[in-house]
Amino acid sequence: MLKYSYALIFFIFSLTLTAQQSVNPLLAKDVTGQQKWVDSVYSSLTLKEKIGQLYMVQVFSNQSQANKNKIIRLIKDQKIGGIIYSKGGPVRQAKLNNELQAASQTPLLIGMDAEWGLSMRLDSTFSFPWNMTLGAIKDPKLIEQAGRQLGEHSKRLGVHFNFAPVVDINTNPKNPIIGNRSFGEDRDNVTEKAMAFMTGMQSVGVLASAKHFPGHGDTASDSHKTLPTIAFNQKRIDSIELYPYRKLITEGLSSVMVAHLNVPSLEAQDGRPSSLSRTIVTDILKERLGFKGLIFTDALTMKGAADFVKTVSQSSNSGEIDLAAFLAGNDVMLMSENVEKGIDKIAEAYERGAITEDRLALSVKKILQAKYKVGLNKYEPIGTANLVDDLNRIQDYALYETLMENAITVAHDPKELLPIRHLETKKIAYVSLGNDDGSAFYEALKKYGKVHKIEAPNLDGLIEKLQNYNTVIVGFHKSNDNPWKSYEFTNKELTWLYEIARTNTVILNIFTRPYALLDIESITNIESVVVSYQNSQVAQEKTAQLLFGAITAKGTLPVSAGPYFKVGDGIQKNSLERLGYTIPERVGMDSEKLKKIDSIAHYAVNQKMTPGIQILVARKGKVIYNKNFGKHTYEGNRPVESDDIYDVASLTKIVATLPLLMQLEEQGIVSLDTKLSEILPYYKNSNKKNMTIKKMLSHYAQLKPWIPFYYATLDSVTKKPSTKYYSTTSKPGFTTEVAPHLFMRDDYQDSIPKIIKDTDLLNRLRYRYSDLPYYIIKQYIEKHYNKTLDEVAQDRFYSSLGANHTLYNPYKTISNTKIPPTEEDDYYRFQKVQGYVHDMGAAMQGGVGGHAGVFSNANDIAKIMQLYLQKGFYGGVRYLNPETIDKFNTCYYCEKNVRRGVGFDKPQLGEQGPTCGCVSMTSFGHSGFTGTYAWADPEEELVYVFLANRTYPTSKGKNMLLREDIRTNIQEVIYEAIK
CATH class of the missing domain: 3.20.20.300 (Glycoside hydrolase, family 3, N-terminal domain)
Structure with a gap:
């Protein structure tokens, strides 16, 4: 003692x-x-x-x-x-x-x-x-x-x-x-x-x-x-x-x-x-x-x-x-x-x-x-008015996101697999372990790449299914109810993890305390380990963003977990500048003011201006509003969902044809002053031979706005597809599918360029919007690459962007349940148009037009617009040079009352125009006939996407979306919401 x-x-x-x-x-x-x-x-x-x-x-x-x-x-x-x-x-x-x-x-x-x-x-x-x-x-x-x-x-x-x-x-x-x-x-x-x-x-x-x-x-x-x-x-x-x-x-x-x-x-x-x-x-x-x-x-x-x-x-x-x-x-x-x-x-x-x-x-x-x-x-009593709201403020959600972004830790990544790059080569599977929900993680992963959730009743079945993938993301999800909940792997889960890792490249994500890693006896076959600490929805979403480089990795382990993971470990990872997802206040926007968008969208649907709508707003590289309204059709019961894809109509011009042309221009293969006869000798003896790319894509080349190519293929009496040009089955010479059970003559593909070549010019030189330049540019791009336009767009942009919902002719690979229809056609194909391009000229080209034909969702369109906003850089890849984008985003004929850039639409010069009038003059975008709209503003770092099928059930009559300024009214709300 x-x-x-x-x-x-x-x-x-x-x-x-x-x-x-x-x-x-x-x-x-x-x-x-x-x-x-x-x-x-x-x-x-x-x-x-x-x-x-x-x-x-x-x-x-x-x-x-x-x-x-x-x-x-x-x-x-x-x-x-x-x-x-x-x-x-x-x-x-x-x-x-x-x-x-x-x-x-x-x-x-x-x-x-x-x-x-x-x-x-x-x-x-x-x-x-x-x-x-x-x-x-x-x-x-x-x-x-x-x-x-x-x-x-x-x-x-x-x-x-x-x-x-x-x-x-x-x-x-x-x-x-x-x-x-x-x-x-x-x-x-x-x-x-x-x-x-x-x-x-x-x-x-x-x-x-x-x-x-x-x-x-x-x-x-x-x-x-x-x-x-x-x-x-x-x-x-x-x-x-x-x-x-x-x-x-x-x-x-x-x-x-x-x-x-x-x-x-x-x-x-x-x-x-x-x-x-x-x-x-x-x-x-x-x-x-x-x-x-x-x-x-x-x-x-x-x-x-x-x-x-x-x-x-x-x-x-x-x-x-x-x-x-x-x-x-x-x-x-x-x-x-x-x-x-x-x-x-x-x-x-x-x-x-x-x-x-x-x-x-x-x-x-x-x-x-x-x-x-x-x-x-x-002492004063506690006021109960608005008490629950006061205890769940928007700034609290904003802080929670910030905290999770700063906490998530890359604990192991010796092969530098993270963030995930080269999406065009990745076949990614997601496997969920643990006893809690990982659906938010999976849904967030799908926003970036083709990720499939793989399940099987036994290990052999799982391993067999995973043979089709080269990257496996394993999410270990444990209860987020309280900090005392169980966090350990079961023996079965460890066996499955080791076997998956033995045969696959594995990214392991721990959605629980780091001590779960104590159970892992060897990480020899596990390429990457990420610790997310909790299994909340935000933790899951932010982890997906980190894996794909939308946010940086900053966290370090606060504890050790066995021989492989020491306190203080944490590999810092830079962003690849992919779109992230957050709440408006974190990028200087007001959530309450943005709620007015909901009212406008509901009004448009209720007044039957369009059956359904997708709306997305991004600022400073973050999606801060992404909502869906209405249904696929007025009479149906299928609500619009985020992974539904719409016929984007003329947005095709700036999400397919234009970026491919921009690449060719910066490679020196063409210039804005290149004449049509120089890239397509086919036109050298035509009245269009001296048109430059700049004038054509500025809509200042005297070209007609539109040619109804399909009309000449209708029967003169019945006004329905002529048997001379169409077959109800695919057969030699009739393989160009324009609708279900409707195949066009293949040789008509040559007729379209000839009609364009031979058609007269407008009487005088003035601004006139036209689809024809994009028929012509499509012809040139396909000739240059010796591939179809859809193939080139996929190869050079969509696959590596992770724009996995962007494609031509979706009817070939995607269920109609994910494609809102565009029209009940009673003038050309005489059937419901769904999964096939609405534009007749594009349909006659097998669904692949330079001016129309792309289907996409709001999230994918936003990726492409964000690429433009980031001066050609996205996801760690330089697609275009900044000076190229600036060159095409310039109005060269403003003094002639031409508001267009080269391919891009620009804000109005006078009272009427494509925007709310509240955007910067450096902003750009485009709209589409089916009700679509995409706009980017470099000065406010804003992207706005509006997708709809306002042409259903018919495109005839007044375009109420346009007449009531629905899209631009929403745009005005967006700018009002900037703090």
Whole structure:
């Protein structure tokens, strides 16, 4: 015992040498006013009322009336000082809190366990990432912001003390109660993050409470159920466990929660919990570390404390535990089993002189100081109006995204597989392991590449299916309900993982705590490992974005996980500048204002201007609005979905023909001043021989707007497809499919260029929009590459862009259930047009036109527009040079009232035009006959895509989308939403 005493004295002395002088963190700015109020309240209290202030009792806002009445009796009869709220709901808690405060003589101090947000205890509230996730983030300013916003939630609900941050250093992976609640295993990282969290929370007036003193991070048992032992020597405890407390105390930590731990090196009495140890609470925490803030016991109902008292008094509700805790130096008795008996025990000890007036006043006045500091001297009830909205703000969702983006960690990638490049060569499979949902991950992956979810009832079947893929993404998804949920692989899952990795290139994504990696005995065959920490929807979506290079990889592991993964590991990965997905506020847009788009779109659908619509808005490389409205047809019941594809009509010009021509121009194969006869000698004896590419694509070349090629192929009597030109079956000479069971004569392909060549020019030179240049340019591109236009577009753009929903003639590969129809044709094909191009001239070219024929969805069109906005760079690939895009995005004949660039439409020069009139003059885009529209604005970094099938069931009659300015009205809303 003597040896123990000397060692402890030396330990405490060493703490004294290193401890810095700290001020009372409970002092308010108005110290004089605070002291006056504290003294006044204290002097008004009887002995038992003063002792009552030491108690904080647990309350559930979803409790019964009987339990509520019990709490009100404790407030009125025992004059308790505070409430710690547990499970329930925010509105119920606010109303209950107002009622309990009204019943209290002295305003109640309100506490909660809200380590990752009020959602730790309440429904309908926001959940921030767990501490382990935050521990992976390098920038402490982000953690400070998390503490600040969590503090704002607490304050809004009338919570004064948040029992956070957890400063336990989780050096034991098998810790059953801390784990994800810790910032990690490195003391410096834990301290830095805890400091930032505390600073943020206390900056908004909510007091922090570091826990669980002296350190619960290296235990293998749960103090709720037993008394864990901390078996380390004093030197180790001083250098590791106590380190964060020392630092936080010097920076104004408001309170400390003392754990129920057996620490033999610090407490001589065998089995005495730290919460009841005067040596630990008073000698070390208060005197040697210089802590002057409030000291809370951990819940006195926990087995770690209650079982010890039973050995002394045979009962844990006799009040002995409360007295022991107070004598140890604690200020607040948290969740006593018997408040009345506890008060009596402490009062008895006071009466017999075991507790002095100074000792009692020290704790009670600290509690009253805290009450003054949080404003309880001017208490106001909690307002319930908009309470749930206030606790789920858009800025909270924005911060959550930012935190997850900064946390996700690439832990292993020796072959530099990430981010995924060369999509044209990738055949990607997704396999889901674990017992939780990974659908958000899968849906996000599909936005970037051709990813197929592979399932099989057994391993052999799975391995056989995976033979068709060269990359396998394995998602290990575990429950995100709370941080204590199971995180381990099962033996079956490990077997499947090893077998998949043995025969495939594998990217393993862990959507749970990093300790799951402890189960992996070998990573020899696993090419990449990514740790996402949680399985929330945002974590899944952001991980997909990281894998494909839409966001950078920044996180580092906060803990070690076996021989392959060490604390601090994390491979930084740059973005490939692919489109990401986020909320509007993160790119300077207003979510509320963007809701007007919904109203306009619903109006258009309800007024039957179009059966359905896809709308996408992106800013600064991030999609911030992507919604679908209506159905495929007015009479149908199939709603529009994001992976449905629309006939984009004339958008084909700028998403297929134009980019291919731009590549040829920058290669020096053609120039804007190249004459038609120079690229197609076929035209050298025509009236079009001297037309330049610049004039043709600026629609300033006297070409006719449109030629109804199909009309000459109709029977002169029936006005239906003539048997001279069409067959109902495919046969030699009739293989050009224009619709189901309708095949055109192949040699008519030669007639179309001849008709264009021979047709007269307009009488005078003026701006006149025409499809004909794109028939001509298509002819040249196919001649140059000796491939069809659709093949060239796929090879040179769509495949590597990940534009997997963009193609010609989708009827060949895609179900009609994913293709809204464009018309009930009663003038050419006399059937529903669905999956076949609507434009007649393009249909007569086998569905592949330079002016029409592409089908796509809003997401893919946005990728192509973003490529233009990024000056030809996308997904790590340079498709076009910036000067090439600038050259084609120039209006060369503006002085002639030509608003067009070379291929691109431009904003109006006068009153009428293709935009809302609120866009920049550097902006560009195009519209399509079927109701489509795509526009990009470099100055605001905006992309706007609108897809529709307004031509269904008929294209005849008024174009109400155009007449009522639906597309441009939406565009105006977008610009109004810019902050």
